[in-house]
Amino acid sequence: MPVSWFLLSLALGRNPVVISLERTVGPRDAARCSPGLSCQLGVGNDVLCLPGSIESAPGPVLVPTYMQTELVLRCHQETSCDLCVRVTIRLAAHGHWEEPNEKSEGAAEPELKVPRNASLQAQVVLTFHTYSTTRCVLLEVQVPAAQVLPGQAVGSLVFDCFEAALGAEVRIWAYTQPRYQKELNLTQQLPDCRGLEVRDSIQSCWVLPWLSVAADGDNVRLVLNVSEEQHFGLLLYWSQAQGALKPWWHRNLTGPQTIILNHTDLVPCLCIQVWPLETDSVRTSTCPFKDDPRAHRNLWRAARLQLLSPRSWWLDAPCSLPAEVILCWQSPGGVPCQPLIPPLPLGNVTMNKAIEFPVLKGHPNLCVQVRSWDKVQLQECLWSGPLKDDVLLVETQGPQENRSFCALEPSGCIPLPSRAATRAARLGEQLLQDLHAGHCLQLWDGDIRALWACPVDKYVHKRWALVWLACLLLAAALLLLLLLHKDRGKAAPGARAALLLYSADNAAFERLVGALASALSRIPLRVAVDLWSRREMSAQGPLAWLHARRRQTLQERGVVVLLFSPGAVALCREWLQGEPPVLEVHGPHDSFAASLSCVLPDFLQGRAPGRYVGACFDGLLAPDAVPAPFRAAPLFSLPSQLRGFLGALHGSTTARPRRLEDSVEQVACALRPVLDSCFRPPAARDGPEGGT
Template sequence: MRRTVVLGAALLLLLGVGAAVTRLRVFANFECRATADRMLSRPRCRRPARPGPPLKAPAMSLRRAWLCLPAEPCQPCVRVRLALPAAELDGVRGLQLNFLELGSNRASWLQVWRRHQAPDSKPWQVQFDCFPAESGQQVLVSLHTIPDRGLAISRSHLVAAELPGPAFTHTWVPESRAIEVWVPEGPAVMVRLCHQLALECEELPQPFHRQVLVHGGYHVSLPYEFLVPCLCIEASYPDHDSPRSKHCPFRDLPAAYGPELWSSVHFHDYSTSSKDQMAMVLSTRCPLHPQATLCWREMAAEVSPCHDIPNSTASEEEQAYILDEVDVHPQLCFRFSYGNSSHVECPHRTETAWNVSVSVWGLQLRLHLTSSVPAAFSAALCQHQGGQCQPEAPFYTVTATEGSAPGELALLLPVQVLGSCVLVWRSDVRFAGKQLLCPDVSHRHFGLLGLALAVGLVMIVLLLNCRSTWRPADGALSRRPVLLLYSPDSEEHLGLVCTLAEQLRAGLGCDVRLDLWEAGSVGRVGALPWLYAQRGHVGCQRGTVLLLWSQGSAQLFHQWQVGVVSRIPGDAHDVFGAAMACLHGEMSAVGHGSGWVLAYFSRLCSPRDVPRLLRPLPTYRLPRQLPGLLGALRGSPPALRRCRRGRVRGLLHRLLEAGAREGRPPPQPPEVATGT
């Protein structure tokens, strides 16, 4: 059914644009279908785009024409026109034409069937193009109805030998995009450029259609629109029905027309994600039948290479190319090949049925998948080798079931080795491109991994050495919640924020509240309501609001201050801006921010970057003053003597500096845009 709909749309489109004829045709003034023997193959049956003057019924008209099928020399043929009175067609379902070439006894037949038997008072007008015949042969054509109602017509036609047409020579002038035609001394000649289709050489579209009278001994320059295989030069004398001569110089010259061939083609995209089907219809100047296969483009840019997908040849009918069970994606494209040239055409719709992003959580990759259609997705780690990234077992799969509401799916993958990338693809279809995502835990970012491992190691050391000191009086640090706030000004800052939050949660058991971990809730209720709700919870539980500062925070704080002074409201959707408004209100009410603590990483910030208004807050420099920060989160200062402060601080610095020396590129933020 889907294929029928696409082919129907393709047929209407091709009729509308005057597409090239690639096989025999039957024109009728009613809906019809045609069958024939092997010699004629199966003709196409359609309504005439430009119907000529009707014949007076009953009548049969025969005339000579030229049949030029692809990859075959042109040959003469007999065109048949019929006009049958409606009064004699009561109960008639179809017609049969019988052909006989008398000299060779070569015979053939054609049947034309009416699709609908609705009453119609109009005469039947039918034209068949056309029965191949040899020059100089007599062709007999007879007609009878199906079923037989006694109506029979017979005519014969002599296929006369073709007289030679006028002589001419030509020169291709590519820099002028024109062909110069020279006429030798003698009578004047009419010349034109045309597109040779199956039966006729059709005129070029305006403004390139020109039919020029050239006197003997002169020449004319004829411009063309595109250099295509069916571009021909036709010459005739000014007399009516004079013999014509024709030359198609580029038919066997693919090196000449290759660069322009695809510019002359219009691609009409009928692909649909909901049906997992890729479909394109071609409108061409010439009767072309290129081969179409799938390929995956690395990036959306047209210059990006497109890698072929094996065994993905599309079926073609009526210049409509269809392939089922496909993950329709803007980077999964058709590669059309004709002769020695090819062209990549991608779906014209840029939206996708699913999207994926990746975030780094310690030594795990978390894939966030959203899909608007029921689908199954697979993912696997891969390693770059020779420009390719081949998936390695095991494969991880998640499924969005039929009838479920569109939403998020999640996959967790371990980072087994440095330099890992991940491939993600739809696994419930035959053809799908694999999207490549490489988060910044690759070999180029040892700094982040070293830093994460260092912070983790330090936390373990601190836990082992200061277990009794850090243990709160009431038994557990986890009972005091920590609301962690920051400014998203750099990827490196985000990476450090996530690392510290994860270590506080996993290593120390803190109840850490972080907007990155509650993105769904923030998006649902809004930044300001979410922040005030979290602040209220932390206050009720005697917890701490930890504000992680950076140079970017200072710039954002200044912008926020300017907005407050000028009474221009800030962005209520920004958690950092909402946090500043909340802190400002608390400090104005009680004179200091009770329950607020400020910390900064020495690599990204200095004490001068902390605004004067915030300096009354307890401030800690990380990593040097990490034990003091942990004591503040606990609710009391740490016993530095029992924590072996100097030894821990030295170990902390050595680990962090070693990680920093390995590589300076910033760590990956929790959400990374999808890439290929």
Template sequence: MYLPGWFIWWVSLTIPMSACGLEVSGHDSDEVICSQGLSECTMKDEIPFLLENDAVDVLNLTAYFKLCSKSSESCTLCLVIDMELHIHPDNDTEDEEHSGLDGEDYSEVMRDPKASVTVCYNTPSTIPTCKKVEFTVNHAALTQQNQAKVSMVITEPPGVSFSTKVFVYPHELLHLKQEVIAPSLHEVCSQKLKKCVNQCRVPKINITIHEDMKYVELLFDGNNNSVPSVCVQYEQNGTCQSWNKKKIPLYSVTHCMCLQAWYNQNYVRAQSCPFRNTDRSHRNVWENVSVSVSHGHSNHYGSMLLWNISAPCRLEGEVWPCHKENSCKEMKGLRKQLANGSWRQNSKGLWEKTGAFEDINLQLSPCVMVKVKGMGRELGPFCFTNTDRWRWSLLVVGVVLLVFLAVLLFYLHHDFVKKWVWSWHHGGFVKISRKGHVVLLSPPDLDDGLSDSVCRLGSLLCNKGFNVSVDQWSRKEQCTLGPLLWLHSKLLELDSRGNRVVVVLNRKAIERTEEWMHQYEEVIKTKGEDKGLPQMCSPYSDLFTASLCIIHADKQLGRAGERFLLVKFDSHPSSDRNLPELLQGLPLFQLPFQTQALLTELTVGHTGTSGGKTWTRWKWGGSYVWSSKTKEGQNQQRASLYNLGVEKNLETKPLKHP
């Protein structure tokens, strides 16, 4: 738009801010003002990436901020951009327009051609926003040849708030880019203009001290209903800690306590320190002074007496060392002023100051005295105590306690410790396993006496904590599944942690094994010939035959000794050299003489796995040793077998190694 008094407005608009401060302009929306010679001025948003070349040149650009409002009750931040323009004729435009106009219309266009200018602005965190000003040029009315002035007022520019940095520049003229910083909220609120800025509204803090109830009541804006956000700080530069109550305990009130209150996190805060001249506030500080002393060493390895003083507020006073033995007589010439140096606030909100007295003999238990300004008495003495003797005493007590606990644990778990020590002494390859599952298989055609012995062995293992499955106790399941499937189901329950199958042998069992081996050899010999295969005992016929089939299969895989062991009920120990070849290599125990050895074998287990190796037992030089066999049959190692805990003449008879 064009105003007759534009020059007066331009002068008032361009007065430096330092002269008149931040002013209120009577604009509540975006507006553009053009100088004489420019008419029909309009301003619109423009897309930054689709801009066309302007028909004018920008000679100078000035940007600054103002507060815009039509009333004194509400103000907003405005960005004002002043430009000086050089307007030049566009021949291409004239030719294009002349091609479609008659002589009279062409004369009108040449007299008042159209022109435009585009200005963009952005903050460091936003993309540019552009405004395009279009106007009609009357060259005859220009005060200076081909020069004019335009002023843009942008209310509440996007992304711009108090203290924001803004970059303003004409389109494609980056050398004229100008950086302008919006006034801070503190600067705005410190002026008379704060009444029209909502962010400058702060609550009024009032207090009421209730001596009888021992608390201070907080009141805001003269009533008890409005509760803004509040924080409490000790000293004006201290950390402000949030406080969400209307009452403050009287014992925590000090002369340096200040209160901050605000309505919104983006608003300014009201600060008040209402307890500066109250007697109780000083007494609360004195009652909460804390002093501590310790020892240290200086750079030249001299001893130092370190002191630390903490209080709710910074203190003024003195501190000095003294000798405790002489009624804490002062050491002359070492007094220090508390007001000198720096105080710092710790994580608890207390202000503390530290210092040191050098070249102090710590063996004489020196002390520290403190005198606080305004306090009628001195604080102290605070003495240093040599704690080296106590540290040695604590070390001795700790060692004795550890020894006592070790003895107690050994007493409670002596059986396990004995087995572990034995295992480590014999090479560390034997794995102490938990008592697991045992499957007890009876020989074929057993008589009543042998049947009772098998049942007693099963009961003994149950009493020792093993989970025992005896074939005589599971007849119903065997009838349902069949001997082979029942045995397979039990083998599936076994794992590699010492669980075993115990096969009871007698004369009939040995004969049955030899018969099975003979039939198996006949099958191998006649295989591939035209003769019919000989009849062989089926593994489904009885449980013992099923176990022979599985033992044979395990031996083919080299793991029969991992799951099976043999037991003979014989009052006279006998040799095992006459056992069938199928059973050779399996551990053999003769009961009742080797009952303890059997229990040890089932508890400790002679097999284990370490680094992909399988450990099996065989006889060498009259004693048991361990042989380490990898899956490829390499890297054999030897280690002596453990003592089974029975008399020498009752040692386990090793089987012949196949």
């Protein structure tokens, strides 16, 4: 005996919330408004749907500021009613207002530029659109000028009402003629017969088949329980984007029926439509499998990525579902495909639609990932050929035409040149020479960033004897250094850890933080900053990543550096006022917003000295603007107080005076050009190629 899956009382789908509707009598439309306003339907009522372009208000005007809808029944007789959409619009006065006379005593409200005995008038147009019809209605309203205050609501306007079919989707716009602002809009989904308490008053709801959906092992059983004399239509279809449907199976049936569906046929957009075979009967539809895990698994098994041309691709799938697509770089050796973010942003993908790649050239290592529900559902390297042993270089255009490069590695993007122990870092000078000599392939070119694929075969494919000899020489040199310079050998591993936390106010401030982090890593300090760990943050989330990094830094007797900016100060004040900010508002990689939950208690409980150091930048924020609780730790303004800042970072392992002076000069030289760019207008900051 099959186990009941869900039972549909009158038509299809799960039992919806039953609603009771107000009744109105009479076929005519009507307009009414709140006290103090006068309104009426325009001459002819219906007008052409021509919103026109937005114009400047010549003075005070009435404009719609809010719109809401309500479902009612328009009844011609007790058992002959239709669904109707009632619209309520709130109005306010906008425009130019006269300032009060300066010689008048006391403060005064702005005044209208029209006589006080005049009226403000408006023509409000309501546009209704369904699958089969479009209608525009004109409403005229006026209010005495003496009752109007600038920027305040003046009252509301109600339109009764727009008739629509059961189950229809009605899109509504509201604007004035002429139009002084962007129109208001909303979408109203009308219920069908199964959601109406008064369905006995709607004749088209009187006869509907009874259907149940039950599990039958791995398959699905549709049971339609109707009388033997009743004739009805049954349609199985795939619901597509924009409300379209793609028929799959259709039959005209009589009497009770049982239909078996294979579990492999289930997809989220598989829907069922049933209706009596009578004139003007209502078709009722439901999509009972949209939340079924098996249906979602079947969908992604059937989805395919196809390359249409060197610069466009297609995601072929039965259903249109929200998903995200990114380009990623797949290196040989089975390492995870590294998302190219930055510089290529995440974007929503539409099923069954050709999409252009934002790349100049294809490459076998460039792959496409399709993600849904934070999980990689599909990954395809669409360009033919085996994976190449190439290094991807990310070029960043800085101020004054300065360019910087980093190599994409599994651990992040390593700046070049660099002393990091990675292959790309070791080949940094050669890779840069090859790029300037034109031996690298440009894959993407943006306003301030570009991607280059540089081959490294000539550096890797060498004789094994030379490789082993180099390894032996390197091992001998390292052993000699360890024996003769023990102190120096311990310096690099013992470098103090520093975690930089900041608020991503804008791209210029992120470049400034990146320049500071790169300079500190060459002092040397073991610097951690979210700019270099975006892939880890995307996988773990900002809060989890921050907690792990902070705990590791403090356990290693490192220091947490808070870089204060106007945005960071605003976030601190929100926390101090007891209103923790919502993390999604500040971006998916904003570690500063995530950090305050564990950083603030340290400051409030006196645990900040020795563990935290604060810093701001000259000209961007004064130290006095930092909230008082955060001044419990040393606070420095950079680059004017670099000496004290670097001394606080080194702590008990303070470098010798001469070495400290060299570090101060090195960090200052790295900061000044980037800091200067923060004070130039955006057009000048982008350089001569910023407009391309």
